[in-house]
Amino acid sequence: MDALAELPSVDLESVNSTSQLLTRTDRKYVVPLRDLGALVSGVRGLRVLEIDDRRAFRYESTYFDTTDLTSWAGSAHPRRRRWKVRTRLYADTGEQWLEVKTRSGRGETVKERMPCHSSSSEELSAEATAWVGERLAGAGVRGVDAGGLVATLRTAYRRTTLLLSDGGGRATGD
Numbered sequence: 001m002d003a004l005a006e007l008p009s010v011d012l013e014s015v016n017s018t019s020q021l022l023t024r025t026d027r028k029y030v031v032p033l034r035d036l037g038a039l040v041s042g043v044r045g046l047r048v049l050e051i052d053d054r055r056a057f058r059y060e061s062t063y064f065d066t067t068d069l070t071s072w073a074g075s076a077h078p079r080r081r082r083w084k085v086r087t088r089l090y091a092d093t094g095e096q097w098l099e100v101k102t103r104s105g106r107g108e109t110v111k112e113r114m115p116c117h118s119s120s121s122e123e124l125s126a127e128a129t130a131w132v133g134e135r136l137a138g139a140g141v142r143g144v145d146a147g148g149l150v151a152t153l154r155t156a157y158r159r160t161t162l163l164l165s166d167g168g169g170r171a172t173g174d
Helices: 002-006 012-019 033-041 070-076 126-138
Strands: 047-049 057-065 083-090 095-103 109-115 150-163 170-173
Touching: 002 033, 012 150, 057 070, 070 083, 083 126, 095 126, 109 126
Parallel strands: none
Antiparallel strands: 047 150, 057 083, 057 150, 083 095, 095 109, 150 170
16 A cells, blocks of 8 residues: 555545546456555556545445346346446545446446435435436336335445546546
8 A cells, every 4th residue: 555655646626527437437357455556656647536634435335226136137147228226425524425327328337426315325215216217217227116226235445546647537446
């Protein structure tokens, strides 16, 4: 992690204005921690998100699915009409969002989100359910009753965000 400490910082406003990436192509890699320093030092102009002198942030997510796990099955067996519904809590700030992730016709990830003010991350309000239903229908996802979605998985982790100098991409490490 010494390599991350040596990187210049970037603030959240700059990340969001240049690289929010709500529509993007996702790639996931497993990188052994022992290789992180070489990887980070090999990218010119790389910066790390820093907020209030912190470079790693706590996230908590609750994923919603049908009772027969339609969303999970779509991820396990790639299909064009894959989807995810989750609440995401940025635990360090208390900010919470409801997010719907789908795929575009070109295979890009499309994330739509709205502020979530629920006292429970385990249930969706009537307003949230209607919003989710509209997003799924708009993405061509058929046969999913947003009112029947239930909380199926909770995750908690720490994340560091790296940004390319030109704002053309970013990477997150969990």
